Amino acid sequence: MSQITAPDLEPGRVVADRDVALAYATDYSHGSTAPDDFLVVRARDRDDVVAVLEHAQAHRIPVVPQGARTSLCGAATALEGGIVLNVEALRSTRIEVDERYAVVGPGVNTAALKQAVAAEGLFYPPDPASSPMCTIGGNVATNAGGLCCVKYGVTADYVRGLEVVLAGGEAIRTGRRTAKGVAGLDLTGLFVGSEGQLGVVTEAVLKLVPAADAPLTALATFGSLEQVTRGLVALRADRHSPNLIEVLDHASLQLIQQVEDFGFPADAQAALLVQSDRPGHTAEDVQRYADLLTAAGAVEVAVADDPQEADALMAGRRALAPSFELKGPHFIEDVCVPVGRLGELIARAEELSARSGVDIVMSGHGGDGNLHPTVFYAEDVPGSRERAEEAFESLVDLALGMGGTITGEHGVGALKRQWLPRELGEAELARQRAIKAMFDPVGILNPGRPL
């Protein structure tokens, strides 16, 4: 029996079954565990959200707003003595085809939205790797990125307006539905990426763009990381932007080859995958990208002639996540550096790995300089996990030293908050805390993640 006073809601909102509740208590982040005492509310509509935030503020109960719990930084794990406010059931979707926007509930699945707008000849570009599972509310809360940011940008670039319920239960609307608008401060942008710390999004107005073509792909392998960086800079300078530029380091290629033979040469230092989805010009673009990569020094470049072949070239990239699972316990991290420093960061990670004995695999969204270091440890070796965490801390140092950031797209959450002061500086951080305190004076909204 929970010690937490429950808000007054219709039957079925508060999860009574402990096992069901436990399913809502953890997220995908490294080391996420359920606290002893917590309450799960599955909101069905905005009124439920209002009731929970009214009650929680009155009783000083921490609230963790939550969608599909795919957070990798601990932003969606239940808090001890707190309420988990799940909004997956808020799933309304309205598509305004001529005006090119959609009005959606926070519980709408990202892939489902992409599919729904595709049926209207439109495209919602943000594509975090978790798209099949994650929700728009979580995407807005983390300003989610993904594979096609290099051409299309991130979630923030597609949010025109929001409905947000604030701590205490007041609902406000921010932003606009028109293509442009500058009336007042941009509160919409402030809520996007605020990791559930300023309010709970109950509706989002999302910009849509015309559909692109099915992408074609080129895959290049390299003998040196300098060449990889040269290739990246050349691709980014092309006047028809690729919609995807992914990088796989030597360790990634080795792991992938253990899943299945994808034909990566054993001595390849790295590979770049590049795609074009430009309507009517995908074949011409990928051939040009291939030429750029050859000029940058690629050992071998394979170019897909049709979407099936393109899919086959992407198969190695898709084998990466399963290869991690086969190898053993790990956590997937997220840093971003200037694109011109990407090869150097991978080289330094290799040195770090050799020196520390910690296996580090570097892959990610090369075109943005956004890498996802995957760090392995052994559950049965004392100190192994701590050494893995220390190794990642060294990578954070390296990234910050290169003018990079501690998180390109996953968010700060609970797990990376210790580095936030270093990146922002105390002066900016003080202002961020003041904004948090203004919206949430009692401090009930996802406290400590990260503010």
Add this chain to the structure above:
Amino acid sequence: MSQITAPDLEPGRVVADRDVALAYATDYSHGSTAPDDFLVVRARDRDDVVAVLEHAQAHRIPVVPQGARTSLCGAATALEGGIVLNVEALRSTRIEVDERYAVVGPGVNTAALKQAVAAEGLFYPPDPASSPMCTIGGNVATNAGGLCCVKYGVTADYVRGLEVVLAGGEAIRTGRRTAKGVAGLDLTGLFVGSEGQLGVVTEAVLKLVPAADAPLTALATFGSLEQVTRGLVALRADRHSPNLIEVLDHASLQLIQQVEDFGFPADAQAALLVQSDRPGHTAEDVQRYADLLTAAGAVEVAVADDPQEADALMAGRRALAPSFELKGPHFIEDVCVPVGRLGELIARAEELSARSGVDIVMSGHGGDGNLHPTVFYAEDVPGSRERAEEAFESLVDLALGMGGTITGEHGVGALKRQWLPRELGEAELARQRAIKAMFDPVGILNPGRPL
């Protein structure tokens, strides 16, 4: 002799000559006049900005941060008893070609920056009509738009990070230099468009993109406004976005024809100008746009074969501003509606004009639904100006009723603040005021424009 206590600055910063100071006292907005007592400081560097904001807070002196004073909403006019803080001299520019960003001072002229990056094969898209005169600081403060927003977005889409001096003189850095980054709240976006009310921008990190081609143009005339709307929706649905979609209403065409014969048929209800700058495909695109406009019902469509011809088609659009000057006293306004309602707004403006006897000319960035109503009055007729202002107020009502905004790109400033509560609602406005108060507790920064 001014009653305002001057900050302690190097000689030459405080403008001593009354006539020189007067040049800094007004902006381009309707009815802008110099107050009796004000002080002008021309900052040479960040330290000057710090000194002014320290001094002003200590002495509770209002400060108007200012670039080239092209504000059309009264955001840059001097305040009675206040300091005008001009930052035009902060003009450093560094372009990072491979990383595709520029680090610039707020006084950098927008057109000059566009030219400097073009020399490196890069493109800074934001292009307010005032580009030859205006500054980046002002563009950031107003989240300036322009003609190419329909493809490239607005200033906010290009600001990665800022250095801002706050009231009291503390300087903070916001944002990042990397392509992506989500560490903490997005303070950068909060400062963009804040009209000098939260701090003074002393440096901006601006994203750049690869250069486009010199644009080609098509010009279509229409017999009905429904057809214009149909044409706009069709152009926006095209998978290769035009970089410009401008609309000119019947009254605009009449005025332009009085400047010179640009061949607009006397009975044309409206014209659309559309451009493509897509590298390698401008001719193909404008021909396709022309076909779309013909299908939408255009009476006549002219298509340019080369940049010179394209320029000739744009000549009518360029004659618009001079035609306003020839016609008489006027003010240029700014509203934005859903694109599908644009034809309707123009039709309602024509009715309003006929009913009220006030001449209203509608033109602007049709592809975004962003219109600039130009309203005329007679200086020697008592009540004429008031009637003009009333007519515009009716247009604001119409735009808001259509789900539009009181300002698409000019800002709210002093002139449109009375409508801000109606657009935002009191709940959001209260939060905006609280953010303003948090950054500027004494209320010295551009008070009343609009918060």
